[in-house]
Amino acid sequence: MNRKNPVKVQEFPKIIVEPPGPKSRDLHNKAKRYMKGYSTQVRLFPVVFEKGKGYLLFDVDGNTYIDFSSGIYVTGCGHCHPKITEAIQRQVAKLVNCHDFTTPIKYKFMEKLASITPPGLNGIQLYSDGTSAVEAGLRACRAATGKFEFFSFWRDFHGKSLGSVSLAVMSPDKGIRAPGFFLIPRPNCYRCPFKLNYPDCGIYCMEFLKKQIEEESTGKVAAIVMEPIQGWAGSVFPPPEFLPLLREYCSEKGILLMLDEILTGMGRTGKWFACEHWNVVPDVMTVGKGLGNGYPITAVVVKEEYKDVLEKISASSSYGGNPVACAAAYATIEVIEEENLLENAQRIEKVVMKRLNKMKETHPIVGDVRGKGCLFGVELVKDKLTKEPFDEAGKLVYQKAFKKGVAWIPAGHILRMSPPLIMPEEVAEKAIDIIEESIAEVEDEFGY
Numbered sequence: 001m002n003r004k005n006p007v008k009v010q011e012f013p014k015i016i017v018e019p020p021g022p023k024s025r026d027l028h029n030k031a032k033r034y035m036k037g038y039s040t041q042v043r044l045f046p047v048v049f050e051k052g053k054g055y056l057l058f059d060v061d062g063n064t065y066i067d068f069s070s071g072i073y074v075t076g077c078g079h080c081h082p083k084i085t086e087a088i089q090r091q092v093a094k095l096v097n098c099h100d101f102t103t104p105i106k107y108k109f110m111e112k113l114a115s116i117t118p119p120g121l122n123g124i125q126l127y128s129d130g131t132s133a134v135e136a137g138l139r140a141c142r143a144a145t146g147k148f149e150f151f152s153f154w155r156d157f158h159g160k161s162l163g164s165v166s167l168a169v170m171s172p173d174k175g176i177r178a179p180g181f182f183l184i185p186r187p188n189c190y191r192c193p194f195k196l197n198y199p200d201c202g203i204y205c206m207e208f209l210k211k212q213i214e215e216e217s218t219g220k221v222a223a224i225v226m227e228p229i230q231g232w233a234g235s236v237f238p239p240p241e242f243l244p245l246l247r248e249y250c251s252e253k254g255i256l257l258m259l260d261e262i263l264t265g266m267g268r269t270g271k272w273f274a275c276e277h278w279n280v281v282p283d284v285m286t287v288g289k290g291l292g293n294g295y296p297i298t299a300v301v302v303k304e305e306y307k308d309v310l311e312k313i314s315a316s317s318s319y320g321g322n323p324v325a326c327a328a329a330y331a332t333i334e335v336i337e338e339e340n341l342l343e344n345a346q347r348i349e350k351v352v353m354k355r356l357n358k359m360k361e362t363h364p365i366v367g368d369v370r371g372k373g374c375l376f377g378v379e380l381v382k383d384k385l386t387k388e389p390f391d392e393a394g395k396l397v398y399q400k401a402f403k404k405g406v407a408w409i410p411a412g413h414i415l416r417m418s419p420p421l422i423m424p425e426e427v428a429e430k431a432i433d434i435i436e437e438s439i440a441e442v443e444d445e446f447g448y
Contacts, residue, residue: 012056013405013434014064021061024048040410041072044395045402052079055420055427057407066431068408068419073231073263076290076374076421077335084293087331088324095323100316109326112333113299116272118281123307126299126321130262130288131159133298134225137284138163139313141223141256144283144306149217151209152225153186154193157232158260167225182216184209186230187238190368190379191387198239205238206245213253223256223284228274231263234414235377237370243278250283256306258284262298266290267336267421270346270373277372293335295328297321341421345373351425352376352417355432363439364448365393376417380439389413393442400438406431 020028028046032038038046048060055078057065070076077084091105106126114122127133142148152158152167159165166181185193187205194204213221228243230236250257259282264274268290271277275285283306288298296319302310319325336342349371356369356378367381380390380397391413398410408431409416415435419428 012064013066013430015403015405016063017061019059019061019063019403020045020047021059021063023060027060041069044399044410047402047407049407054078054081055423063405065402065405065407066419066427066434068406068417068431070290070374070418070420071294072409073268073289073375073418075294076267076341077293077332077339078420078422079294081293081331081335081422083335084295084328084331087327088295091324091327097319097322097324099318100321103323103326105323105330106321106326109330109333112330113287113301116333117285117287117301118273118275120281120303121285121301122304123302123310124299125310125315126297126325127317128296128298128319128322128325130286130298131161131164132317132320133262133286133288133300134159134164134167134260135161136300136310136313136315137258137260137286137302138223138225139315140284140300140302140306140309141258143309143312144302145222145254145256147220147222149180149182149221150223150225151182151184151213151217151221153184153227153230155186155233155236156225156227156230156260158225158227182212184212184224186233186236187242188230188236189239190236190370203239203241203245206242206249209246210249221253221255223258224250225258225260227260227264228278228280229264229269229372229375231375231416232411234379234411234416235370235375237372240278243275243280247280247282256283258282258286260286262286262288264375266332267342267345268373268375268418270342270349272342274372291332292325292328293332295325297325297329336421339422342373344423345421347425348419348421348423348428349373351428352419352432355429355436359436359439363436363443365390365443365446366439371417374419374421374423378415378417380413380415393439393446396442396445397435397438400441401435404434404438406434408435 024047027048051058158167166178189198265287285301360366368379380393382388382390394413
């Protein structure tokens with residue numbers, strides 16, 4: 001797919017009816033009779049989309065939006081990419097499912113996936129959702145080590161079933177954490193849990209991790225599980241030394257390192273996988289979201305020496321690795337390669353981060369900005385010294401920018417942005433113009 005604009009930049013976003021428009025509201029209200037549990041993204045802005053093309057979304061009221069979320073980090077190659085669409089159509093007319101039997105396209109895809117994963121990671125099992133891949137990764141870690149405990153990090157997100165939820169923050173509706181799961185403070189230099197300053201801290205978060213494991217565990221730690229870049233909690237990056245130190249510690253202690261790259265993989269950060277920014281190779285890795293460019297397919301990938309354990313964990317699933325999903329994923333990898341989308345993501349990073357850093361200097365409520373490739377976060381605060389989160393502003397900025405034609409992601413006081421990897425630089429600039437304009441309007445409303 002050519003990254004040339006499908007229409008001239010000045011023609012979009014195109015808002016002809018103030019969104020969410022009457023057709024959107026009517027259809028959404030009808031759907032609510034049946035569907036419950038909408039995301040905050042939808043609850044704050046119940047627009048109804050009916051089609052997408054590249055980096056554009058179109059609602060039922062005739063409005064056109066710049067997609068600055070990639071369908072929640074999924075459609076890196078853009079909506080309805082012709083090559084991926086054709087691959088799906090061709091396969092769905094041939095064979096849709098045959099459980100976990102080998103098919104020609106499944107073999108081709110796994111061979112292709114193994115060619116882009118970090119060195120040595122070539123044991124693969126396929127699923128249709130991220131939670132299943134994470135759960136399989138946990139089972140693989142237990143089977144490979146004969147150990148049963150897991151340590152993970154504050155506010156990382158890994159899924160919605162018992163094991164994956166137990167890796168993350170708990171709430172009263174989720175009940176108690178499963179036995180053997182422990183949390184460690186997440187490295188976050190902007191909001192250091194130890195009130196220290198980088199780099200004078202000496203990467204104390206790593207020293208605390210060692211002490212925490214020493215005090216909390218029985219010595220039977222199967223794995224440390226981590227999002228290399230925190231996604232749901234707002235694109236939070238660890239200090240540059242942390243991942244290499246964690247890899248070294250895990251190797252010394254005989255603990256597996258499991259990295260959850262479901263959100264950060266498939267080029268989202270300008271490299272195939274975020275761990276490559278630190279030259280870190282995990283023992284187990286989960287991949288998803290952008291893997292099928294919107295078609296449901298995920299994977300757990302393990303190092304060569306551990307791949308036989310996948311035989312021991314009842315790894316197959318009803319829909320995982322079906323031929324249509326494999327066709328979509330194979331075509332997605334080819335598109336990223338053929339259209340040099342990793343390089344384009346790096347170009348988008350330079351353009352957007354230049355603007356975000358300027359916003360941090362000039363806007364009183366912009367406390368911190370961060371980004372890699374096509375993954376960005378902006379923290380809104382009431383005061384730059386106290387860093388008090390400004391949730392009310394986050395909600396309003398999200399809604400205002402959406403009304404102006406930027407479809408994106410809220411997270412309380414953090415604004416999350418994940419444009420498609422195909423995004424042209426001038427379109428990214430236009431989306432940032434709208435977001436900055438919305439921030440300025442909110443600042444005026446709150447008297448800054």
